[in-house]
Amino acid sequence: MKTYKIAIAGFGGVGRATASLLLSRRMRYRDVYGADVRLVAVCGSRSGVADVDGLEEEQLLTLEDGFSGPAFIEASGADILIEAGPSDFRTGGPGLAYIRSALSAGRDTIVISKGALAHSGRQLRELARGSGAMLKLSGAAAAALPTIDLVGHSLKGCEVLSVEGILNATTNYLLDAMTTRGIGFDTALREAQQGGFAEADPRNDTEGWDTACKLLILANFGLGADLDMNDLTVEGIQSITGDRIEAWRSEGLVPKLVGSLTRVNGAFRAGVGIRTYPLADPFANIRGKDKAIRIVTDAMGETIAIGSGKEPLATAAAALKDLEHILTARIANPFRY
Ligand code: HSE
Numbered sequence: 001m002k003t004y005k006i007a008i009a010g011f012g013g014v015g016r017a018t019a020s021l022l023l024s025r026r027m028r029y030r031d032v033y034g035a036d037v038r039l040v041a042v043c044g045s046r047s048g049v050a051d052v053d054g055l056e057e058e059q060l061l062t063l064e065d066g067f068s069g070p071a072f073i074e075a076s077g078a079d080i081l082i083e084a085g086p087s088d089f090r091t092g093g094p095g096l097a098y099i100r101s102a103l104s105a106g107r108d109t110i111v112i113s114k115g116a117l118a119h120s121g122r123q124l125r126e127l128a129r130g131s132g133a134m135l136k137l138s139g140a141a142a143a144a145l146p147t148i149d150l151v152g153h154s155l156k157g158c159e160v161l162s163v164e165g166i167l168n169a170t171t172n173y174l175l176d177a178m179t180t181r182g183i184g185f186d187t188a189l190r191e192a193q194q195g196g197f198a199e200a201d202p203r204n205d206t207e208g209w210d211t212a213c214k215l216l217i218l219a220n221f222g223l224g225a226d227l228d229m230n231d232l233t234v235e236g237i238q239s240i241t242g243d244r245i246e247a248w249r250s251e252g253l254v255p256k257l258v259g260s261l262t263r264v265n266g267a268f269r270a271g272v273g274i275r276t277y278p279l280a281d282p283f284a285n286i287r288g289k290d291k292a293i294r295i296v297t298d299a300m301g302e303t304i305a306i307g308s309g310k311e312p313l314a315t316a317a318a319a320l321k322d323l324e325h326i327l328t329a330r331i332a333n334p335f336r337y
Pocket residue numbers: 167168169170171197198199205210
C-alpha cells in the first residue's frame with residue numbers, strides 16, 4: 001500500500017476541520033484508493049506538531065511554539081500540502097510562502113485560502129507547471145459550491161460564454177435577511193458574524209472583494225484567463241438601504257451580489273455588483289448563506305448549480321475532494337510522481 005504524507009499549514013477553524021475530516025476518512029482512502037494517507041504535520045502561524053508515522057486527533061490539541069513556516073513543512077517529509085491560512089488578497093497572505101515553497105519542490109498543493117491565488121495566480125500556475133506539481137483549489141473557489149470542477153469536468157470541451165455567480169455567503173445572507181425579514185444591514189451583518197461565515201474584516205464581504213477573489217480564481221485557474229484585480233469593476237452592498245430594498249420588493253425584484261464573467265471577442269470581461277432578479281429566476285430563490293452559479297456554454301447551454309453546507313465542514317470537504325482527485329491522478333499515472 002502506498003503512503004501519502006499530508007501537511008496542513010494554517011490551523012484555524014478550517015484547518016482543524018480539514019485535519020479531523022481527513023483522519024476520519026483514513027479507512028475510506030485505504031478501501032477506495034489503496035492509500036495509506038497520513039497527516040504528518042500541522043502548523044499555525046507560530047506553533048505546530050509533526051509525526052512522520054501520522055498524527056492522531058489527540059496530538060492536534062497541543063501544538064508547540066516555534067514549529068511553523070515553509071521549512072517546518074519541508075522537514076516533515078510531506079508530499080501533499082493543504083494550505084488553510086488566513087486570506088489576504090492585497091499581499092498574498094501567509095499562505096503565499098507555503099504555496100510557493102511546496103510548488104517549487106514539486107509537492108502537490110491544495111489551497112483553501114484565496115489571498116495567494118488572487119494576488120499571485122500567474123506565478124503560482126507557472127511554478128506548478130514548471131515542477132509538475134498539481135495545484136487544486138476548490139476550497140478557495142466557493143468551496144461547497146462546485147465552480148472550478150464544473151468547468152473542468154462537467155462542461156469539459158465546451159466554450160464558456162458567460163458566468164454569473166452568487167459566490168459570497170455573507171452578502172447573500174444580508175440581502176436575503178433585509179428583503180424577507182425587513183431587518184437592517186447592521187443587524188443582519190451581526191447575525192452573519194455570529195454564524196461564523198463573515199470574513200474577519202466583513203468589509204471584504206460587503207464591499208465585494210471576497211466575490212471578486214473567487215471570480216478571479218475561477219477565471220484564471222478554471223477558464224485560462226489572465227486577469228488581476230485591476231481588471232475587475234467591484235461594487236458591494238454597503239450602501240444598500242432599507243428603502244432601496246423595499247423599492248425592489250414592490251417591483252417583484254430580488255437583489256443579489258453577483259460576480260460575472262462575459263466572453264467578449266475571445267477575452268473575459270469581469271465585474272462584481274448588484275443584479276436584480278424576478279421571482280421566477282432560480283437566482284431569486286437562493287436563500288440565506290447559500291451560493292449559486294450559472295454558466296452558459298456554446299454547446300451545453302445553461303447550467304446552474306446551487307451549494308449550501310455548514311462551515312467549516314463544507315470547506316474542509318471541498319479541500320478533501322481535491323485530495324481524492326490527486327489520489328485518483330496519482331494512481332492512474334504512478335510514474336509521473
Ligand atoms: N466570507 C465568505 C463568504 C466565506 O461569506 O462566503 C469564505 O469564503
